[in-house]
Amino acid sequence: MSDKPTVPGAGTGAAEAVAVIGLACRLPGAPTPEKFWRLLTDGQSAITETPAERWNSAADAHPGGFLDHVDRFDPAFFGISPAEAIAMDPQQRLILELSWEAVEDAGILPASLAGARAGVFMGAIASDYAALLHQQGERTITRHTLTGLNRGIIANRVSYTFDLAGPSLTVDAAQASSLVAVHLACESLRKGESALALAGGVNLNITPESTITAARFGGLSPDGRSYTFDARANGYVRGEGGGVVVLKPLARALADGDDIYCVINGGAVNNDGATDALTIPSPAAQEAVVRLAVERSGVDAAELQYVELHGTGTKVGDPIEAAALGAALGAARPPGRPLLVGSAKTNVGHLEGASGIVGLLKVILSIRHRQIPPSLNFETPNPEIRFDEINLRVQQALAPWPRPDRTLVAGVSSFGVGGTNCHLVLAEKPVSDRPAANGDGAPGKGAAPGTTAVAGPPVIPWVISAKSEAGLRAQAAALREAVSARPEMGPADVGFSLATTRTSFTHRAVLLGGDREDLLAGLAALGSGKVATGLVSGVARD
Missing domain, CATH: 3.40.47.10 (Thiolase/Chalcone synthase)
Incomplete structure (x- = not known):
């Protein structure tokens, strides 16, 4: 016990x-x-x-x-x-x-x-x-x-x-x-x-x-x-x-x-x-x-x-x-x-x-x-x-x-x-039988120790936004660095958190990928201002 x-x-x-x-x-x-x-x-x-x-x-x-x-x-x-x-x-x-x-x-x-x-x-x-x-x-x-x-x-x-x-x-x-x-x-x-x-x-x-x-x-x-x-x-x-x-x-x-x-x-x-x-x-x-x-x-x-x-x-x-x-x-x-x-x-x-x-x-x-x-x-x-x-x-x-x-x-x-x-x-946090929430693997934290990444669909979207084009590139670079350093971050966990716990600004991008490597490659392209397969970006209308 x-x-x-x-x-x-x-x-x-x-x-x-x-x-x-x-x-x-x-x-x-x-x-x-x-x-x-x-x-x-x-x-x-x-x-x-x-x-x-x-x-x-x-x-x-x-x-x-x-x-x-x-x-x-x-x-x-x-x-x-x-x-x-x-x-x-x-x-x-x-x-x-x-x-x-x-x-x-x-x-x-x-x-x-x-x-x-x-x-x-x-x-x-x-x-x-x-x-x-x-x-x-x-x-x-x-x-x-x-x-x-x-x-x-x-x-x-x-x-x-x-x-x-x-x-x-x-x-x-x-x-x-x-x-x-x-x-x-x-x-x-x-x-x-x-x-x-x-x-x-x-x-x-x-x-x-x-x-x-x-x-x-x-x-x-x-x-x-x-x-x-x-x-x-x-x-x-x-x-x-x-x-x-x-x-x-x-x-x-x-x-x-x-x-x-x-x-x-x-x-x-x-x-x-x-x-x-x-x-x-x-x-x-x-x-x-x-x-x-x-x-x-x-x-x-x-x-x-x-x-x-x-x-x-x-x-x-x-x-x-x-x-x-x-x-x-x-x-x-x-x-x-x-x-x-x-x-x-x-x-x-x-x-x-x-x-x-x-x-x-x-x-x-x-x-x-x-x-x-x-x-x-x-x-x-x-x-x-x-x-x-x-x-x-x-x-x-x-x-x-x-x-x-x-x-x-x-x-x-x-x-x-x-x-x-x-x-x-x-x-430390109290022992709990409560299952981890879907968004537990937020980009700022990663999956909590002892939890399992959420299984994802064949194609996963990662949405990113900022108030300027330069800010969008910077967000992509920061996210790529964070995810690269945390292999336990599941692509679906990251996608869920990006979609539900981040503010949507006017400069936006969506990355579509079948796995972690595809999505990281898309982040690298977005961060350097390049075009890539599965990457869509633009400015949202009011």
Whole structure:
């Protein structure tokens, strides 16, 4: 008999579980969740030197995790004028793109959400673009500047674009912002305030001044590496990007037949209060937030198999976080079965206001793929951390979960420099006898593990659309890359999802093929603007 509960987190006193049904990310070296997972499993670092186009002064350059082309945006896709787009903080623009991708990944037509009681909760703390424009003087101020630079609009812009009627707020809890945003989204769903929620965070490093500020604070690693829990720990490396998840109450997601990545069983937020200094963490407060999150999740503390650390790799922060986690979770475990820990900051850098969503995405993907990727730059244990005594171990290689026969349960921590602490407890989706929905193999996800591709007819149509001819070619190229990387995606599954879970725009194409190879060949032709058998394209009439 399996010991997996029917609904994780449904024990006495547990918070109602929330399902993760869609996600999207844009991270250094990883513009999609699939590529982020590949980066993690390959044990790669995306830290590079500062791109020359960011700022001119080599003296202000520091290694970090950077995105390509943060200046590029298609305003017409979202009904935004070029003049307004120029005035918009690129963080607003990136969150719009990620929200659209996450909603589509959830198998939801964005237009179907119009008027819905859907909430938007986004974490953000950076104001680099505002600083950049203000340096140019009042000649850059237009009628779009107020909304373009206001951080609150990062969330509000999503609500406006999708016509969402639920709560809409940008959260600033320093580096804990994006995980706190996810926690607030879960609480809004549990209270019935929202029926669906988009949550996440964004952080872009556009000016040298923000990096100089972090360096003079003393937080940056002079080596350009984050040595989380290692003896060489000497600071963090800045990163940028963003991520968004789509959340729904678990009971509703099960009833709707959604493809569930995992569930969030519970969470908690607190603050350090008065410590020796404003920026010195409190081990007692960190221990308390983990204990409360676990208690609210309804899961026994000994059942957690992995925790994604805040893990900045600082001399002060690492020993405090380790001691708190050991007291809250390590002590609950039998000797010889240590709690595994790691940090994605060693791969992509510290995304500051968006760092929590990065850790959350790492755990979601680890549960989805039933593997735990390595934490990088760990060679010699920090002598201030007594790993054996507190029953912790840094994950150093890609490996299955230590107890795959039991429900996979993990925690995610994120802490702010001003003392705000957040911890969430996640678990794999509940065991269910419900058959997979026809569209389970959506292009953004592929068939869920353990499911079988839907059998298809002799000729299968794949429909693709965009708002421009260039966009149509780009969609074809992206779809070809996604399907080529996922051989388990059945042609009929992909066709069903394209037809039922994607918005129909005016520039359209239909690919007809008898098998996977025919359809991939058609995508290659469409992506390069060539003619091919079984390919029909054109512009739809109003």
